Amino acid sequence: MSSQSVCLNNGISMPILGFGVFLIPEEKTTQAVHNAIACGYRLLDTAAAYNNERCVGAAVTQSGIDRSEFFITTKIWPTQFGYDNTFLAFASSLKKLKTEYIDLYLIHYPVPEDFQKTLETWKAMSKILSEGRVRAIGVCNFNSRNLDILINESGIVPAVNQVELHPFYSQRILRAYHQSHGIITQAWSPLGGVRTYGAFVPDADKKVASIHVNSTLLEIGTKYGKTPSQIVLRWMIQSGISANIKTLNLEHLKANMDVFDFSLSIEDIEQIEKLDTVTQGGIDPQTVTADTFAVSIVD
Numbered sequence: 001m002s003s004q005s006v007c008l009n010n011g012i013s014m015p016i017l018g019f020g021v022f023l024i025p026e027e028k029t030t031q032a033v034h035n036a037i038a039c040g041y042r043l044l045d046t047a048a049a050y051n052n053e054r055c056v057g058a059a060v061t062q063s064g065i066d067r068s069e070f071f072i073t074t075k076i077w078p079t080q081f082g083y084d085n086t087f088l089a090f091a092s093s094l095k096k097l098k099t100e101y102i103d104l105y106l107i108h109y110p111v112p113e114d115f116q117k118t119l120e121t122w123k124a125m126s127k128i129l130s131e132g133r134v135r136a137i138g139v140c141n142f143n144s145r146n147l148d149i150l151i152n153e154s155g156i157v158p159a160v161n162q163v164e165l166h167p168f169y170s171q172r173i174l175r176a177y178h179q180s181h182g183i184i185t186q187a188w189s190p191l192g193g194v195r196t197y198g199a200f201v202p203d204a205d206k207k208v209a210s211i212h213v214n215s216t217l218l219e220i221g222t223k224y225g226k227t228p229s230q231i232v233l234r235w236m237i238q239s240g241i242s243a244n245i246k247t248l249n250l251e252h253l254k255a256n257m258d259v260f261d262f263s264l265s266i267e268d269i270e271q272i273e274k275l276d277t278v279t280q281g282g283i284d285p286q287t288v289t290a291d292t293f294a295v296s297i298v299d
Helices: 026-038 053-063 083-097 112-130 144-154 172-181 215-224 228-238 250-257 266-273
Strands: 005-007 013-015 017-020 043-045 071-076 102-107 134-140 160-164 184-188 242-245
Touching: 017 026, 017 250, 026 053, 026 250, 043 053, 043 242, 053 071, 053 083, 071 083, 083 102, 083 112, 102 112, 102 160, 112 134, 112 144, 134 144, 134 184, 144 172, 160 172, 172 184, 215 228, 215 266, 228 242, 228 250, 228 266
Parallel strands: 017 043, 017 242, 043 071, 071 102, 102 134, 134 160, 160 184, 184 242
Antiparallel strands: 005 013
């Protein structure tokens, strides 16, 4: 049976399943996080660009549970990049989250066209790590080339790379790279809920198939008395993949945590791996610039 946590490359333990708050409106975020906490989630994933860090911080404070029981992740947005700017962005996130430290601080996108600024941000994050104000640092949406440059220039290996990952885009090559470098793979949209992000994705008709009607996942689920979502999460857990789940449905929140009482067979895992289409549902991170998304971060 797999553990409910993973060990990062600096020895820090992180829950393998988390609750993400991307696109949850500010007025609904606090209650959503309360619900997640009640269901046992302790990894909470937010970002400066989500504009709901305050709500996550409020829910943690109001929970009455000691801060040390939570693993809080937030991210720095490309418009905040730069060595000095990173310290300001981090301080802002600390204030909004009402915490003295952050467990995992991530670069939200690599911005390949101006990677020097990405490197400056990473170096500032490394200093924050050395000061003990963050327990681990990592990245999101980086490919192996981005990671090579980051590691070679800084000498510091990210603890986590959070990327689009689900059965239809399983990132096997990148996962192998992560494993060889001691980086934890973390999935966003692990249940395939990603859709095109407006005009930023040239192929406007590109969609991710629904796991809920996939015959392979339904068949495997029937064998174990589990839903396709639970089968997908179990596949990730057994593959050492961390996943952040977003749902406002309380029953789904509970069900998504009910995945630690069974194990998939090797044959089941092989069948799930065969579902890969090698096609992203979201934007190609290598095309992102600081101006790609019209995001205004509210102080």
